[in-house]
Amino acid sequence: MKTTAIHKRAAATLAIAALTTLATVPVLAQPALAESTQAAGRCTLTITQLRGDLYVIAENSCSPRLATDTLTTTRYMGADWPDPDDTMLYRNYPGNRDRFKVAGYRLDEDAATGDEIYTRNFFRRADGSSYEINSNEVHKEFLPLVG
Incomplete structure (x- = not known):
């Protein structure tokens, strides 16, 4: 029992x-x-050469993971495989659609071959934490400033 x-x-x-x-x-x-x-978030980089000009139009369009997330910094990077990537320029608080004119030679990351540029985009969440989204790579030839 x-x-x-x-x-x-x-x-x-x-x-x-x-x-x-x-x-x-x-x-x-x-x-x-x-x-x-949660949405994955995405950033897309386009670079357009201006005809007969040393300048290009760079446009970095981002969709954050959440609408409340803020893009705090965008770094324009030169992909230098197998070497570490180079920071070509950066912009603070650029907004989710950042379009600006820049001298093409500023994006000339590799004198030996064509240039591969992408962005590293740093976001801050409402709770203070952060995350990063990389854009696509743009393959172009940016000529160095001669003179």
């Missing part, structure tokens, strides 16, 4: 533990689920 009572108590304890676990898992999984269903 005692053995049966002990087994019933153990079974009841296990059942309560299982129900508690099942009730807790969805609550714990919600932040992870929200993080994974």
Whole structure:
């Protein structure tokens, strides 16, 4: 009789533990689920050579992960594989669509071959944390300033 009572108590304890676990898992999984269903965010870089001019129009358009996220810095990088990438220029608080005119030689990151430029975009969330989104790489030939 005692053995049966002990087994019933153990079974009841296990059942309560299982129900508690099942009730807790969805609550714990919600932040992870929200993080994974969050928009990935994206940045797209375009660089247009102006005809007969030493200048180019650079446009970096970003969609942050959340509308409340703020783009704080954009770094224009030269991809120098296998060497470390070079920072060509940077802009603070450029806005999600930053379009500006810049001398093409400022983007000449590699005298030996064509130039590969991309942006590293740093965002700050409303809670103070941050994240980074890299843009696509633009392949062009930017000539050095001669003279």
